[in-house]
Amino acid sequence: MIMMDISFKPIGVIETPYMDYAPYQPIEDDEGEFRIIVNSEYIEGLKTLRRFKYIYVLYFINKLKGKAEMTVKPSWLGAVAPSEGIGLFASRSPLRPNPIGLSIVRVKKIEDNIIYTSGLDVFDGTPLLDIKPYIKDLDSKNDANFGWLDDVKDKKHLLLHIKGIPHDY
Amino acid sequence: MIMMDISFKPIGVIETPYMDYAPYQPIEDDEGEFRIIVNSEYIEGLKTLRRFKYIYVLYFINKLKGKAEMTVKPSWLGAVAPSEGIGLFASRSPLRPNPIGLSIVRVKKIEDNIIYTSGLDVFDGTPLLDIKPYIKDLDSKNDANFGWLDDVKDKKHLLLHIKGIPHDY
Numbered sequence: 001m002i003m004m005d006i007s008f009k010p011i012g013v014i015e016t017p018y019m020d021y022a023p024y025q026p027i028e029d030d031e032g033e034f035r036i037i038v039n040s041e042y043i044e045g046l047k048t049l050r051r052f053k054y055i056y057v058l059y060f061i062n063k064l065k066g067k068a069e070m071t072v073k074p075s076w077l078g079a080v081a082p083s084e085g086i087g088l089f090a091s092r093s094p095l096r097p098n099p100i101g102l103s104i105v106r107v108k109k110i111e112d113n114i115i116y117t118s119g120l121d122v123f124d125g126t127p128l129l130d131i132k133p134y135i136k137d138l139d140s141k142n143d144a145n146f147g148w149l150d151d152v153k154d155k156k157h158l159l160l161h162i163k164g165i166p167h168d169y
Numbered sequence: 170m171i172m173m174d175i176s177f178k179p180i181g182v183i184e185t186p187y188m189d190y191a192p193y194q195p196i197e198d199d200e201g202e203f204r205i206i207v208n209s210e211y212i213e214g215l216k217t218l219r220r221f222k223y224i225y226v227l228y229f230i231n232k233l234k235g236k237a238e239m240t241v242k243p244s245w246l247g248a249v250a251p252s253e254g255i256g257l258f259a260s261r262s263p264l265r266p267n268p269i270g271l272s273i274v275r276v277k278k279i280e281d282n283i284i285y286t287s288g289l290d291v292f293d294g295t296p297l298l299d300i301k302p303y304i305k306d307l308d309s310k311n312d313a314n315f316g317w318l319d320d321v322k323d324k325k326h327l328l329l330h331i332k333g334i335p336h337d338y
Binding site: 002007011025044051052053056086088090091102132133146 | 216
């Protein structure tokens with residue numbers, strides 16, 4: 001067992017319209033402006049990033065406090081959740097031992113040190129940890145599956161929730 | 170600009186056959202055993218994880234020391250790299266302001282607190298930060314692109330390097 005303190009510092013901040021509420025996953029076309037402000041010392045590091053359609057955004061989930069429970073029942077699962085709960089690491093719950101958030105968003109434009117993106121599922125003011133390019137052949141796994149989500153009766157409905165697509169049923 | 174210290178602790182350790190050398194990206198079927206040992210206090214968090222074909226592994230890149238340069242020329246690009254270099258955040262270089270590694274691997278089996286995976290591109294003894302499920306509809310972007318990699322003349326050859334597929338030309 002490794003014992004060490006790992007220390008990071010924000011390299012920027014994420015600005016979103018989400019103040020008191022944030023969706024569980026990115027809502028691609030949500031209203032409002034989503035901007036990643038990278039500290040000016042890192043501006044050169046954004047070179048050629050615009051060429052990518054999608055990027056990974058890693059951030060520190062600092063607004064949600066609470067103990068990470070090892071089994072969770074995501075609230076968006078509602079009544080359809082497996083009754084025994086699912087393992088934390090088989091979930092995307094934000095309450096984790098190391099609260100590192102990971103979202104994939106579309107790059108709209110980059111101006112100086114500001115990246116304008118599609119909907120980003122984080123609270124306004126979230127500290128940015130890293131940005132990585134999402135590379136088609138490396139990151140897009142066509143043979144990926146849905147894991148335990150396959151057990152859920154109305155998966156189609158569930159996916160609307162996961163993807164944050166508005167629907168009225 | 171946000172100033173804060175963000176502190177994480179390893180939740181486990183990654184064991185690989187890579188002692189002095191590690192590939193640049195996961196080699197799916199590389200020889201040797203790749204194991205993620207999760208600290209025993211988190212064992213319940215692995216429940217239902219086995220149902221996923223792929224997982225994200227987040228880890229602390231602790232073996233590579235050096236300053237993060239804002240433009241990089243990945244060594245595997247060799248002579249075909251854009252001469253002006255690319256932005257660090259448009260690359261997967263391990264030398265980053267916050268050296269958080271992100272790999273997608275296939276789950277082979279899980280026994281107690283040990284996850285056996287396909288090839289993981291990290292040095293033996295790498296501290297584990299988080300595990301997240303890779304969910305098909307959420308993480309597999311069919312319309313993703315190759316960014317600046319499209320500029321590279323022999324992209325097909327390059328992708329063999331990126332994917333770590335052995336080849337002799």
